[in-house]
Amino acid sequence: MDLLVLLGVGLLTGTTTVLFGFGGGFVTVPVVVWADSALGGEATRVAVATSVVVMVVNAGFATAVTPRRTLAALRGGGPLLLLLAAGGAAGVFATRLAPPVLTHWAFVAYTAVT
Numbered sequence: 001m002d003l004l005v006l007l008g009v010g011l012l013t014g015t016t017t018v019l020f021g022f023g024g025g026f027v028t029v030p031v032v033v034w035a036d037s038a039l040g041g042e043a044t045r046v047a048v049a050t051s052v053v054v055m056v057v058n059a060g061f062a063t064a065v066t067p068r069r070t071l072a073a074l075r076g077g078g079p080l081l082l083l084l085a086a087g088g089a090a091g092v093f094a095t096r097l098a099p100p101v102l103t104h105w106a107f108v109a110y111t112a113v114t
Helices: 002-020 023-037 042-065 070-072 078-097 100-113
Strands: none
Touching: 023 042, 023 100, 042 070, 042 100
């Protein structure tokens, strides 16, 4: 049964990502936390890391299929990229230091607000 649930969640995640451009993290993180609940507090970190890998793969694929003309129009966005990288790095370090229960409820609050 668990395998069928995970397969269904995978299909739902792929569908929402293709149709709306988002949805992977909203679906994947809670499901991976549930599936890896035996890990205890580390389940949230594993779920977030899994979601990040999915985002990196999707971003790479999106870049590969985007017309070169569109990519050329986006050049010069280096300062924005640096700010995004700094924010991501700060988030990683903050999460590593935060107690697992805080990251769990922060994600719940983020999902509710979004």
